[in-house]
Amino acid sequence: MRKLNRRQRLLLGLAFSAAFLIIVCVWGILGAEAARATDFSRKNIPPCLQYPFGTDWLGRDMLARTVKGLSMSILIGITAAAVSAVIALLLGIASATMGRAVDSVVSFVIDLIMGVPHILLLILISVALGKGLKGVIIGVAVTHWPSLARLIRAEVLQLKEMPYIKIAVKLGKSRWHIAVKHMLPHLLPQFIVGLVLLFPHAILHESSITFLGFGLSTEQPAIGIVLSEAMKYLATGKWWLALFPGLFLVITVALFYILGQSLRKLLDPGSVHQ
């Protein structure tokens, strides 16, 4: 087999990650019923051919629960990360273009939020909003934007000083024209990579606060719920309840990370030459 070059390997990793995540999402959405169905005649079965991940104390299929939990986490993660990224984009640009006063306010807010541990802020916001889906999404969304906002702000500040932008200004191009034609193409790759790299963060944080009991409610097969329920049965030797969901959570997060890194390298102009 011909050895793949770096760009091709990246493309392969990208395709694999994307395919895995999409399959999990779709399977999870289709299998919602199976993840909640209880059947006491098949409870506490260790992993076997019929139930590769085993079943829990209510006789629920752990494979279905793991997939559904991951798909919920992914969807919540994507929604929250997307909202977060939009906040970051708006504040980053505002901070860089709207004068010193706005800049110092936004910078102060960024420092403020980054100074408080994420998980603490998340719990506070989620509980204040009455837990549940809304609380988690808003909580994750309003805590994850600062680093990306800072990146965008720096990028815009840098771009503003570029000679070709200055020339465009001198030539009398409108602000809108400069923003769309000259700035956006440079900003977009950074933004997309930043957005994708927000996903694993958002997913991990969603599952953490759900695990701690401040997120989604117990009847939802979220991955944090699945894991926290499993904790009670570890002492009785039911290892499969925690192992598979935990492992797959780690894999999902790692795949998102690979996705982000591959994107970053592909969008890097230098990679074309490989």
Add this chain to the structure above:
Amino acid sequence: MRRTIMAMICAASLAAGLLTGCGQSGGAGEGSGKTDSPATEAGGSSEAGTGSEAGSVAEDSSVSKAAAGDAREDVVVTMPVTSEPESGFDPAYGWGAGEHVHEPLIQSTLVVTNKELQIEKDLATEYSVSDDGMTWTVKIRDDARFTDGEPVTAADVAFTYNNCKEKSSVNDFTMLESAAAVDDTTVEFKMTKPYAIWPYTMAIVGIVPEHAYDENYGQHPIGSGRYIMKQWDKGQQVIFEANPNYYGEAPGIKKVTVLFMEEDAALAAALAGQVDVAHTAASYSDQAIDGYSLYRVDTVDNRGFNLPCFMPEEKDGITYGNAFTSDVKVRRAINIGIDRQEMIDHVLNGYGTAAYSVCDKLPWYNSAAEVAYDPEGAKRLLDEAGWTEGADGIREKDGQKAAFTLMFSSSDSVRQALAEDTANQLKELGIEVTTEGVGWDVAYDRAQAEPLVWGWGAHSPMELYNIYHTLPDSGIGQAGYSPYANEAVDRYMDQALESGSLEESYELWQKAQWDGTTGITQEGDIPWIWLCNVDHLYFVRDGLKVADQKIHPHGHGWSIVNNVDQWGWE
């Protein structure tokens, strides 16, 4: 690239490890101090601190074992963390007399309940009630002393009750006008209304010394009971030692150590041989532990759900009533359409008994509440009521689906399992039940419109009153926890409280449940469905003889040590 992935995986597993470490906070705070806290299966795992504490205690006990030769005189018992009295060992703040009634150990009570839940005397030598039921006169023994050497007088008794009335937020003392000492050994209770079951209140209120009572009493309690509280390490353990000057029979167990921990930690402690009695749940009952055997106690610790009996109506932002369950035939169908034995076998591994009322097996229980599982009869009732099967197998009437949401406390896996099993069983009847885990912060209000899985069971008929009697100032003029009103039921309970003797009142409490024409049972209004009484399970170290228990009320905590003074080692 590979390194970053490895780093990522390591970081993620580290994060998972960290999360595991702080799993304790799962259900903390939910329902504590409320009428219905999740006692059976609070969520989360143990903290490292609790485990090491158990270790040091076990060392203690082995020391005293060595000192005493073969016969041990101490015992180490685990209890759920929710059993630790937040406000201390003060009866005014719920110790013994709170949500989960039990004997206060440190203090003595005027009377006690025996195994059949009949009243026997303790501090009291005799008690009587005036003909109009408005005055109770109690004579107390003169040889009882507090552990600081002062005698227990009628003034202390009067002080205790007046103090409870003034301060108690967890217990109802509205029937008491005031208490007064007539002489050193006679105390008189003036009532605001006749209250025939007053002895059941006297059985749970521990007498405190007036001379040694201040706001910190709960932290350093002094009493005249069987035990002295020696040490309290908050969040970990309480150590009791036998009261050498106790007026009754000297306790056989000289030292009782109570450790507060979750069930999985208790199991681990038993596996490590660190405790003598470890509370446990049905889901752990199949664990075999060397040197321990499973001990089950009969309970009235019931689980059931409410079915709002009114059509929906909104008041002050809260919806009262539920259109589907307001149909009495629907409620009757649900009651006979549930296979309680199947539920007990599946959810409780067989460790439970079928429940048909909130007070099964108690002297005021009316056995007319019992029903047989009859799915065909249930379907017939639904057909009669006009709920006919739709295309998807779910019944409908006038375009409305036969469906409701069944809520459960999100930190309680037993209630969750019962809710899920109820949903499965009712689906067979063509009723669609959606389960939802909720916190106690919203559960009480939402239960006015949607069924909720509750846990009840107390050593007093007052619980019937609290659940089924209408309250003038509640919501839309119905019973407190779930919309229901029946004048006949109210009248019987009022009469029961006004009756002259306990025996007479038992009969009236039974009539309130079913008098032949109306009531709260299957043929009556059936506003609550009762599923099962959850056995209280313990791993007990071989050789320890746990004395016969009276039927346990709701709460998997202090009840087990009610008679710890009568335990012994073989």
